[in-house]
Amino acid sequence: MWPLIRKDLLRRRARPASTLVMVAFPLFMSLALGSVIGGGGDGPEFPTISILVENRDEDGFLSRALVGALSSPQSEGYLEATIVGAEGRELMEMGKASALLIIPVGFTAAILDGTAAELRIVRNPSEGIKPEIVVQGAELVAAWLDQGSRLLGGELGQLRGMIEGGKIPPAARVGALAGAVTERMAAADGILFPPVVGIGSAKEATDEDDGRLSAKGIFGYVLLMTSVMALLFVAVRSVTDLFEEQNSGMLRRQFTSPQPVWRIMTAKFLFSLTLGLVVMTILAIFGLALGWLEVPEHPLAAILLGVTFNLAACSLVALIVGLSRNEKQAGILSWLIVMGMSAMGGSMVPLQQLPAGMRAVSDFTLNFWVIDGLTRVMFESAGLGEVGRNLAVLTVAGLVLAVAADALLVRRFREVGA
Amino acid sequence: MTPVLEVRDLRKVFGDLVAVDGISFAVGEGEIYGFLGPNGAGKTTTISMICGLLKPTEGEVLVQGLSVADDPRAVKRRMGVVPQEVALYEELSARANLEFWGGIFDLRGKEMKDRVAELLDQVGLDERASEPVKNFSGGMKRRLNLAMGLVHDPQLILLDEPTVGIDPQARHKILEIVKQIVAKGRTVLYTTHYLEEAEDLCDRLAIIDNGCILAEGSVDELKAQLGEGSLLTVQGGFGAADLTTAASGVSGLQPVEIADGRGMLLVGRDGPGVSHALEGLFQAGLTFDDISIKEPNLEDLFLRLTGRELRD
Known part of the structure; x- marks a missing residue:
């Protein structure tokens, strides 16, 4: 043969x-x-997306929460957020990051008031997919904030009052607010949660995969x-x-x-x-x-x-x-x-x-x-x-x-x- | 003595088509047996049954007394087949093609090396043995195609139209190789529709058409079936009946093939001669546009047997 x-x-x-x-x-x-x-x-090989964040809404609690989320330990390994000031654009021109996220002045207030708010993203033109990932992620955040604003407009107003009041609010007021939020969420359960839960699941799968890839x-x-x-x-x-x-x-x-x-x-x-x-x-x-x-x-x-x-x-x-x-x-x-x-x-x-x-x-x-x-x-x-x-x-x-x-x-x- | 190849009542039917209809013949050692017939006569089908590619509907094939049906592997070891189409690996060299073929016939080592070298020399490809076959001319490919069938030094070689589509020089070379093979005592079954090849090469011939052997014998024996004498061929505006009537009135003139406007007549060697025959035809009132006289050949015999020319 x-x-x-x-x-x-x-x-x-x-x-x-x-x-x-x-x-x-x-x-x-x-x-x-x-x-x-x-x-x-060499080294970690899953793409680490470098992003610059210029927070012009420094006093807003939602903008601070967003910046905090971007810097959270959960995003370590695939997202590296650096807080910058006005030098952000200059750094972008030097190609220091995949994107620059600008949170405008009055961002938190606009969300709470239910008026138009805008997150601005400056993309690094020399990169292909990473800036796109940032844009997609920002669109997701915007969608969440939009839905949250529409659903919890009144309650968020009360929350702003508590936060900006400078005093610790009474426990009863906090409890009443929590109850109201819970009721709103329960009422919107069939509309809001399926997509949110779906996104969360996809994120989990990606994280698991990323772990394997970053290792080998x-x-x-x-x-x-x-x-x-x-x-x-x-x-x-x-x-x-x-x-x-x-x-x-x-x-x-x-x-x-x-x-x-x-x-x-x-x-x-x-x-x-x-x-x-x-x-x-x-x-x-x-x-x-x-x-x-x-x-x-x-x-x-x-x-x-x-x-x-x-x-x-x-x-x-x-x-x-x-x-x-x-x-x-x-x-x-x-x-x-x-x-x-x-x-x-x-x-x-x-x-x-x-x-x-x-x-x-x-x-x-x-x-x-x-x-x-x-x-x-x-x-x-x-x-x-x-x-x-x-x-x-x-x-x-x-x-x-x-x-x-x-x-x-x-x-x-x-x-x-x- | 047992014939090297014996074919008994071989028959092959494809649906309604009877491709081979009860053929029988035997070929002895050192003999070249020719199968002469037009395309579609049943030559290749017969070869395919002999070499075991096709199962006969009826009949039997024996090679050195062994049945192809009962002992195909033993028979195939004794047989070399050279197909009508050039079947080679174009991307491989001539040597690699021969070594492959030798390999599947269980040649190994020095035996293989010597045999391949001998064949390359015999077919005149030794100087280009390492070149890919795709660079070869048609004639060179034909020679290698022939060598492939000889690599295991078979006793019986089946050559199916081995000279189709090549120039006269290459054809001459192939015919020379076939003669050399037979000179070594090998037996050849040779199919062709080239009359000159059959006459030049074959010891015995079978004229085949529509799956039947119409005549068999040596070239001289077959020619003798036409009779002794010269063939007179006439063409003109006459009808077949007129020529038949006129010819019957001329002594020593035998009709071979007559049709409207064309006739072939044998002028007997012992008769009064061609001029006398022509005079008799003129006297019968026939006129001719063209007259030719020649010695009879196998083409004429084929025409007489089948009513059509070999290359129709």
Whole structure:
């Protein structure tokens, strides 16, 4: 069988373009996405957004609360707020921050009075996504303040009186105000809370994800995600090489040799598996050399995940080819399935950020099982035992699909002899 | 002696189409057996059944006494197939192509190296053995295509139109190689629709059309089926019936193929001769625009057997 596999490897070496594209794709995507988000090879890599805050409403309690929230420990690691004065614009011109947030004079009063209030943001034009994040965040704050002002206008007025009165208010007055606020909130529960709670949940998911990324690097994570998709395309390219051989007459010619059809098909399958492992190894070497990945604590777990994923990927593509009536159909089906699995399995969007509907079907994709497993092995020091389920799913899927695919390929291509 | 190749009542039906209809023949050691017929006659289908690519609807193929149906792997080891289309890996070198093919016939090490070198020399590609095949001319590819079928030194070689689409020089080279193979005692089944090749190369020939063997024998035996003499071909404004009637009145003149405006007649060697025959036809009132006289060949026999020309 070796001459059959060797021949395909030699052919791939003689025409390396498609393989190089598959290697370059994840590297490029990692570089592009990582750079856009602002990660780096050293230190904390999740983007820390630097923001300057010029609070011209120094006496307003809402503006002070906003400044305090921006400087809170919860935002540490991804938001760095610096209180500035009039020199804010000058610092922005020097590119010292992603954005300058200006809280205008009378901001608190305007909110409490229910009149128009404006938060001004000066963006750093040399940055892309970070200032946009600040703008989006500010819009969220504005929405909250707007809703709060509309809902609690009267009560907030009373609160201002208490705060600005300079005396400690009577406990009974505070209690009455608290009761009134509670009643208002309860009355608005169905309208106000769902979106607020929704935002809060999304924030929590992001925080969890950020923690993982800041520890090990967003480049490595994106490389892992996109490599899985690239390996699926490598499998498609190598298994569908059968059609190329069919068109060139070489497949028919091979059938005149003493090699049985099943062996020719199995050799093509093993070639695809070998090529996938070669590409995977190259990507891993690049990832390590560039500092995007670190050698995991349990390398065997990572290797086994890679091998079983490649097995399952090649088997799946072989099955598709075996079921297809012709080359065109096989190409379209393979592409749709690879793209679908990549979208739902975490190769395009991190698993934690997938919408709930898509996340529900992730378990049915090969991408999910390998990305989930590798993420834990590479970034959380998980060992074989912790990714045993992932390995089992990929192995069983690979073996079952391989047996079915080989039988279908033999049946599908035996007709080539006719 | 057991023939190297024996085909018995071979038949292949695709739906309503009978592609091969009960063919039988045998080829001995060191013999070149030709399959001469137009495109679509059933030559490639027959080859496909012999080499095990197609399962016959009926009949049997034996190679050195082994049945293709019962023992395909053993038969395939004894057989080299050179397909009609050039089937090579264009991105690989000539040497890599031959090594791959040798590899799947279990050649290894020095045996492989020596055999590949010998073949590259034989087909005249030794100086360009390391170049990708995509850089080769059509003739070079044809020669390599032939060499691929010989790499495991098979006893029986099936050559399916190996000279299609190449220049005369390259064709001559390929025919020379085939003769060298046979000189080593190998057996060749050679399909072609080129008359000159069949006449030049084959020890025996089968003329095939519509899946049937119409005639079989050596070139001389087949020509003899037309009779001894010269072929007189006439063209003009006459009808087929007029020429038939006129020819029947001329002694020593046999109709071979007659149609409106065209006729082929055999002037017997022992008869009164061509001039006498023409005089008889003129006297019958026929006039001709064109007259030609030649020795009969296989094309004429094919025309007589099928009513159409070989290249129709």
